[in-house]
Amino acid sequence: MSAVFVWIETFNGKAIPASWEALAAGKTLADQFGVPLTALVFGQNAAAVAAEAATYGASKALVSDDATLADFRLEPYAALLTKLVQDSSPKAVAAAATSRGRQLLAASAADTESPMLSDVLRLTVADDKASAERPAYAGKVLSDAAVTADGTQFVAIRSRAFKAAEPQAGAQAEVTTVAPVLSEDQIATKVEAFEAEVGTVNLTDAGIIVSGGRGMANNPKEPPAGTDKPDVWKAQDGFENVLKPMADALGAAVGASRAAVDAGYIPYAHQVGQTGKVVSPDLYIACGISGAIQHQAGMRTSKIIVAINKDPESPIFKMARYGLVGDLYQIVPALTEEIKKRLGK
Amino acid sequence: MHVVVFTRSTPDTAARVEVDGSGKVTWGDAATVVNPWDEYALEEAILQAKANGGKTTVIAIGPELHNEALKHSLAMGIDEAIRVWDDGLEGGDSLSYAVAAAAAVNKLGDVDLVLFGKESVDVGTDQHIYQTARKLGWTTLAYVSKIHAVDYAAKTIRVELLLEEGKQTVASKLPAVISVMKDINEPRYPSFIGIRKASKANIPVWSLAELGIGAPAPTTQVTAYRNLPARETKTEMIEGTPQEQAAALLDRLIEEKVL
């Protein structure tokens, strides 16, 4: 009665899109091992998320909706996953390689002395053991990593590497309720507060990303008299009133270079690159970004790159499919107009 | 109190990393530096020890190449450096390293807090953090962007975590393993005197026997490295007024079906 488990990551009781990609990756493993595909759903609204997982291809679900699991905390989540793995020795456990998914799988793999492959781009199975293609050196090269030991194989799936299945309305999964392992007084960590960042579109999930760099500071708009750091004001105004409107018209996420982040133009959560997020959208529009090697490492697998830069010698043009030389403060508003006109928004 | 930081050496982020004809990863004559993420962890350890009258130890697991990161740590002001290495760790994975890392912390004995950087810029699995914590049996607090308060006597800690969706404040207890983000501090540059002192330091190497453990069996193995497939670099420059550029770009993007 073995299975492939896929942890369906949720936030505020809703599944994150990358979970369905992980479920699709889990399905390829389940098919190769010839075992059922089981969704694991912990926390608020677990039953409804399990029902949704069925439409994405899970034939079974293990759910645990308990107050101790309401927010993701590693201790209760890992204790529960480890117990489920020990109880039924699944062939594999998959999850999206998000900050939470990586923590959970790595912890449970350590608890159970099991092999783990992370940031998986591609999976193959031979002799019952998985091998993965994964990025190394922050995406500057690729590596193949193989499971060499017996036991449950943990795989963390990179966002946008696998395609989620088309949801099948009406598909049902056999749901089993499981009890949490730790009680509240056995959990050291207590969540005291949460402050949402307004308007974040998750960069790693985004199909389109519009990024701004140090060039954002060359906003022709004048800051109010007495503004402390005029360049910061100009860049922030540009991100808010020039770049963001284009991103909104495209349904895109907003990214940034490290220079823009370090100068305080935009929070770190938006940074793309070797020490930021590694992204691979269908379309990446770089505005006022020179294309340093550390920035390239984060976005070079984007399908189509558009560069808007006033310096025709800028290295970003070497990797761009389309290059627009000019002032981003003239080109981006013109683009936004055109996008609204063509996409009827 | 005693704070431990784990670190390793990585190629400079400006390096062109490539796989050569024999399948080996190379980075030309680019420098090997302390993993950039770990500078924040090292700085935080120094700040914590200063504020609380404690000591700091830095540990790297790996061959001699990792002395680079340890020397940088000493030059910044970390009190002691230890390198853990043994033939039995050759070809190890994150799990076998975590077993050795936990054994090293246990050997030190009196540790309150273990700090890691967010991830390494070469291996970049961030598995080492969580697996070391589990092998120690300690709480993990990942992606810490601020330490609000820590009380080493009462063994409590309150931190801010950077989640994908926003910021979370959590309270927990010590000992704990935490990984830190760049918002947490501004790492110092090593002083000239620090660099001189570090260059003369004799860094002890702890073997598995000294850690009192056998060789942990790796569970995974890297079988090959490969260069990325060449990127389509045919760039089309779109000229004209901003309005003409915008219209022409939209034509292309719609044609390519990305919009």
Ligand SMILES: Cc1cc2nc3c(=O)[nH]c(=O)nc-3n(C[C@H](O)[C@H](O)[C@H](O)COP(=O)(O)OP(=O)(O)OC[C@H]3O[C@@H](n4cnc5c(N)ncnc54)[C@H](O)[C@@H]3O)c2cc1C
């Ligand atoms: C350890 C380490 C890690 C790093 N990690 C990252 C990382 O993760 N991500 C990252 O991005 N960088 C990273 N960097 C930094 C990287 O080396 C570059 O410094 C950075 O990417 C430069 O950002 P930029 O392109 O915005 O700025 P610049 O290089 O200054 O480029 C600004 C560009 O804007 C153009 N411009 C100016 N005004 C306008 C205008 N009005 N219209 C159009 N174009 C205009 C200019 O021509 C120029 O090309 C890292 C560096 C180190 C040392």
Ligand SMILES: Nc1ncnc2c1ncn2[C@@H]1O[C@H](COP(=O)(O)O)[C@@H](O)[C@H]1O
């Ligand atoms: N061999 C090692 N020795 C010491 N620290 C390490 C080692 N490998 C990784 N780390 C640290 O563990 C953290 C996560 O790294 P990684 O799991 O490689 O992404 C970073 O702070 C690394 O510096």
